[in-house]
Amino acid sequence: MDDILRTELEAAAFRQLVSHLREHTEVQNIDLMNLAGFCRNCLSKWYLAAAKERGVEMDYEQAKEIVYGMPYSEWKEKYQK
Numbered sequence: 001m002d003d004i005l006r007t008e009l010e011a012a013a014f015r016q017l018v019s020h021l022r023e024h025t026e027v028q029n030i031d032l033m034n035l036a037g038f039c040r041n042c043l044s045k046w047y048l049a050a051a052k053e054r055g056v057e058m059d060y061e062q063a064k065e066i067v068y069g070m071p072y073s074e075w076k077e078k079y080q081k
Helices: 003-023 029-036 040-053 060-068 072-079
Strands: none
Touching: 003 040, 003 060, 029 040, 040 060, 060 072
16 A cells, blocks of 8 residues: 555545544543543644644644534534533
C-alpha cells in the first residue's frame, strides 16, 4: 500500500468516525473519555494540530465545529447533559 492510498483510507475512516459521533449525540464526551481515553474535543485538538503542522490557519473553535458539525456552543446546548 502506498502513502497516498493509506492517507485516503485513514481520511475515510476519520470521516466515518466523525459521522458516527455526530449521529450518536447521546454518547457524552465523558463516556468516551472513560471508555476510550479520547473524546470529540480530543479529535478537535488533533485536527487543529495537524492543520497547524501544515501551515493552515485555524483556531480551536473552528476545529471543534468540524468535528461536532456545528458550533460547539450549539452542540452543548442541544445535547450535553
